[in-house]
Amino acid sequence: MSKIRKNIRNIAIIAHVDHGKTTIVDQMFKQSGTLETKNEERAMDSNELEKERGITILAKNTGIKYHDNRPAVADDYRINIVDTPGHSDFGGEVERTLQMVEGFLLLVDAAEGVLPGTRFVLQKALQLKLKPIVLINKIDRKDARIDETRENIFDLFLDLAQDDSMLNFPILYGAGRLGYVSKEQTATSGDMKPLFESIIENIPAPKEESEELQMLVTSLDYSDFLGSIAIGRIFNGTVKVNQQIIYCRDEFKSAPLKITKIFNFLGLERHEIAEASFGDIVAIAGFSEPPSIGSTICEVGKAKPYPYVAIDEPTLSMYFSVNDSPFSGREGTLLTSRNIKDRLEKELKKNVALRVEPTETPESFKVKGRGQLHLGILIETMRREGFELQVSAPEVIYKTINGEKCEPMELVIIDIPTEYQGAVMENMGIRKAIMKNMTVGHDARLRIEYEVPARALLGFRSQFLTDTRGTGIVNFSFIGYQPYKGDIQGRIKGALVSMETGKVTGYALDSLQPRGILFVTASDQVYEGMIIGEHSRDNDLDVNPCKEKKLTNMRASGTDEAYKVAPAKVMDLEQCMEWINPDELIEVTPESIRLRKKKLKRK
Numbered sequence: 001m002s003k004i005r006k007n008i009r010n011i012a013i014i015a016h017v018d019h020g021k022t023t024i025v026d027q028m029f030k031q032s033g034t035l036e037t038k039n040e041e042r043a044m045d046s047n048e049l050e051k052e053r054g055i056t057i058l059a060k061n062t063g064i065k066y067h068d069n070r071p072a073v074a075d076d077y078r079i080n081i082v083d084t085p086g087h088s089d090f091g092g093e094v095e096r097t098l099q100m101v102e103g104f105l106l107l108v109d110a111a112e113g114v115l116p117g118t119r120f121v122l123q124k125a126l127q128l129k130l131k132p133i134v135l136i137n138k139i140d141r142k143d144a145r146i147d148e149t150r151e152n153i154f155d156l157f158l159d160l161a162q163d164d165s166m167l168n169f170p171i172l173y174g175a176g177r178l179g180y181v182s183k184e185q186t187a188t189s190g191d192m193k194p195l196f197e198s199i200i201e202n203i204p205a206p207k208e209e210s211e212e213l214q215m216l217v218t219s220l221d222y223s224d225f226l227g228s229i230a231i232g233r234i235f236n237g238t239v240k241v242n243q244q245i246i247y248c249r250d251e252f253k254s255a256p257l258k259i260t261k262i263f264n265f266l267g268l269e270r271h272e273i274a275e276a277s278f279g280d281i282v283a284i285a286g287f288s289e290p291p292s293i294g295s296t297i298c299e300v301g302k303a304k305p306y307p308y309v310a311i312d313e314p315t316l317s318m319y320f321s322v323n324d325s326p327f328s329g330r331e332g333t334l335l336t337s338r339n340i341k342d343r344l345e346k347e348l349k350k351n352v353a354l355r356v357e358p359t360e361t362p363e364s365f366k367v368k369g370r371g372q373l374h375l376g377i378l379i380e381t382m383r384r385e386g387f388e389l390q391v392s393a394p395e396v397i398y399k400t401i402n403g404e405k406c407e408p409m410e411l412v413i414i415d416i417p418t419e420y421q422g423a424v425m426e427n428m429g430i431r432k433a434i435m436k437n438m439t440v441g442h443d444a445r446l447r448i449e450y451e452v453p454a455r456a457l458l459g460f461r462s463q464f465l466t467d468t469r470g471t472g473i474v475n476f477s478f479i480g481y482q483p484y485k486g487d488i489q490g491r492i493k494g495a496l497v498s499m500e501t502g503k504v505t506g507y508a509l510d511s512l513q514p515r516g517i518l519f520v521t522a523s524d525q526v527y528e529g530m531i532i533g534e535h536s537r538d539n540d541l542d543v544n545p546c547k548e549k550k551l552t553n554m555r556a557s558g559t560d561e562a563y564k565v566a567p568a569k570v571m572d573l574e575q576c577m578e579w580i581n582p583d584e585l586i587e588v589t590p591e592s593i594r595l596r597k598k599k600l601k602r603k
């Protein structure tokens with residue numbers, strides 16, 4: 001007979017980027033009484049880059065305790081929550097963690113409506129047959145379009161549901177940031193109770209199918225005291241501290257090992273517990289080697305891998321190489337191919353959507369990910385750790401399907417003031433975009449849906465912002481592979497390349513200004529072959545940014561400050577990734593991001 005843990009609910013919060021997932025978790029903490037502490041915003045976005053950029057990068061587990069006092073169900077409940085990232089580059093995080101839960105809360109921003117990320121995460125959740133709750137969020141926004149959003153959500157479910165039972169879902173309305181959720185779309189105040197109650201009513205309690213232990217490992221952690229830590233969901237059985245276990249995956253079976261600690265998640269803390277059973281999401285220590293994500297923890301002698309749905313394959317690749325620029329070793333501490341290899345191997349253990357392949361030279365690795373931001377965050381993290389490396393222009397990963405060359409495609413939704421329609425449509429046309437839908441929205445804005453080859457979006461954003469004078473909004477998400485669409489023009493402008501190694505002078509920059517857009521400032525150090533600007537024409541141009549003014553008579557030349565040079569264009573890593581061509585590299589160190597030609601010396 002199968003057992004049920006009627007006081008537990010496991011739920012993932014999913015949405016398009018920025019639709020308010022992490023913010024609503026703050027309120028769930030607060031109003032369930034789990035976190036009494038201060039008013040820290042987006043408490044779950046705990047890592048440095050998440051805080052800096054205001055986005056969630058890693059999916060994370062937490063839990064709350066909730067007392068429901070409705071007579072029929074009055075009891076104490078524990079709701080385990082997975083906060084997932086919305087940015088499509090981190091889709092692997094969503095796929096990985098959805099496998100832990102029985103249900104999901106789909107948030108949709110009432111003003112932005114259904115966007116490509118909404119489709120992506122909903123599709124993944126429905127494929128796993130998880131139970132839905134829909135929350136139209138941010139209804140406090142003045143530009144909220146609740147009716148239209150709800151209609152679009154229904155259309156999306158109709159499109160993605162695998163059977164009719166999936167079409168029957170509760171819809172709530174709320175403003176996560178203001179701390180209220182309601183069954184009424186006209187609500188302007190209230191609390192989170194309707195959300196908690198809906199979770200308890202609609203999300204199935206965990207059920208045990210067998211008493212033999214099966215815990216699916218969905219993420220890894222490490223502590224200096226405890227070593228490797230496996231985090232995951234127990235689907236069957238019970239596990240206790242000091243118990244002997246094994247972990248297995250496919251044909252692999254580990255040697256027995258002893259569990260030293262078990263923790264569960266509550267608010268921002270982990271609590272040590274003595275045992276855990278089916279339905280619980282826990283962290284377990286005692287491993288000498290970390291089990292791979294997707295492994296199942298079982299009793300000794302009873303290896304039984306739990307089904308693990310593989311994560312989508314990467315769509316973008318870049319080469320990561322040892323920094324061989326003339327400035328190598330000036331700013332970083334981790335320089336060698338060994339350093340880079342070890343670091344990438346460590347990353348592979350927990351970054352499930354990443355792949356690393358050796359190349360013909362030990363100095364270089366082919367790193368594959370789900371998009372520019374996915375790889376960009378890894379590079380940014382590495383430079384903060386002290387690494388120096390060189391990375392190549394990102395390239396999409398082609399696939400041969402039924403003998404035909406295919407390429408990754410993105411669903412793109414742009415939202416622009418009508419007046420820019422011409423410029424944007426022309427730009428999309430050049431990029432081989434296929435228009436799928438166009439609707440006229442409020443405030444004389446247009447919403448156009450396209451399917452576009454992913455490679456055509458490299459470098460798209462800056463052009464789009466120029467075309468729409470910064471007023472356009474663009475969102476995209478991977479939708480699958482389609483036959484190759486033919487040539488697409490890349491960067492039209494050439495590079496201004498330094499022919500000297502030395503210190504940049506204001507005098508030289510002053511005379512180079514008319515040639516294009518400069519990336520360097522007076523007194524920057526440059527080397528021969530380094531790119532110091534974008535040429536206004538389509539060819540590369542060798543220039544000397546270090547030229548000094550000739551001293552005339554006995555009088556010293558004017559100082560650098562005397563020259564009026566427009567401020568240099570400083571590009572961050574992701575902008576550089578959009579800008580560069582295949583014969584160029586980005587040199588990344590803890591202090592600097594430089595662009596260079598692969599071949600530094602002039603002929």
Ligand SMILES: Nc1nc2c(ncn2[C@@H]2O[C@H](COP(=O)(O)OP(=O)(O)OP(=O)(O)O)[C@@H](O)[C@H]2O)c(=O)[nH]1
Binds near residue numbers: 023054085138178
């Ligand atoms: N008006 C309004 N803004 C909100 C509400 N909830 C969240 N926001 C704002 O929306 C932005 C994004 O919020 P987050 O909670 O980080 O969104 P998210 O879905 O976790 O974002 P990712 O994890 O990066 O996908 C923040 O600026 C929030 O302050 C709301 O109820 N009303």
Ligand SMILES: [Mg+2]
Binds near residue numbers: 022045083086
């Ligand atoms: Mg978030």
